[in-house]
Amino acid sequence: MDTKDTRDRGIRRGTVTAAPVAVGRRGRRTDADPGAERRAGGTDGAGALRIAELEREIQELQRANETLKQYVSKALDLGTVPTRRRDDPAQPPGGPGGSPMPGPAPGPVPGPAVEFRVLGPVEAAVGGRWVDLGAPKQRAALVLLVSQAGQPVSVDALVETLWEGRPPQSAITSLHAYIANLRRVLEPHRAPRTPATVLCTRGRGYLLNSRAVEVDAHRFWKSATAGWQALDRGDPQRALHAFQAGLDLWRGEAYAEAATTPHVLPEAVRLEELRLSVIESRCATLIAVGNHEMAVPELVAFTQAHPLREYGCELLSLALYRAGRQADALSVLRVHQKRMVEDLGISPSPALRHLETEILRQAPELDGSQRVPGGGSAGED
Structure with missing residues (x-):
């Protein structure tokens, strides 16, 4: 032959x-x-x-x-990355200066919609059906790409994440295979040798097209923003609905299986901080509309899990006071003050000291409106 x-x-x-x-x-x-x-x-x-x-x-x-x-x-549709010459200095994934890679913006994506859930263990659905994301390293590659959706991720960053800084000689070949497998999973109806529209090649890296996918973390941010905007408009009921809709998306720690990897950690931390702020905002709104009895147990659990967050402590003390539990309200403030001084060597904020003074003198203002994040306030119904 x-x-x-x-x-x-x-x-x-x-x-x-x-x-x-x-x-x-x-x-x-x-x-x-x-x-x-x-x-x-x-x-x-x-x-x-x-x-x-x-x-x-x-x-x-x-x-x-x-x-x-x-x-x-x-x-094999592996999207080869150009070989770097010895005299060719490495460029950041966004090109010189970190700007986005040149190239046409991805157009409308044919075929099934792709949905990612990252507010917990990472899952993906294509056309309304959950799909298998493959072996652990293949999943880890996708997690990093989803965490940076809309931004190119360099091959170097992917290799460093997948092999924790100790890549084998076959790392690039394996990475190309993972990308090819993910493309087949995410675009099962894409014709052979046609450009990928979901997981695209960008320079010396890859980009998850944010216009082609839906990510629950993005929906959470939109819900949080809608809640704060509703508070600014003086609509606490709509704010409560938006905050709850966003919190309902959470199923566990964001990017659970990869939350501590260096390239995913900043996004996981950002989402967790946002979640805590939304919980505080929801509880503040409950207090503002007179649902302090509902807010108390939520704030008790919240302050036990996050004892150094002063605003949570402030809200719990106010909710207890409005529920007729003045002694408990003062106890919360004093326990927090002792913890701050003994553990961190710092004094409580002026807001907490002012609240303690107002509770001691049973100020009428404490029965009225309460500030909420975003600069607005809401009165009781």
């Missing part, structure tokens, strides 16, 4: 069944041992010329092999 035909069929199947042999200008095979030629030629002029010729042919072989790798990668 002809070797070329065999190799071509192997490439179409995704494997290489025969290694190419580069041929020099004189038709000689270049898989000979250069050392043997040197030994045969000695140190005379003919031997030196032969050595130079062999070196040129070896360079041709290297170029031929690089061309083959590019071709195989294209045939």
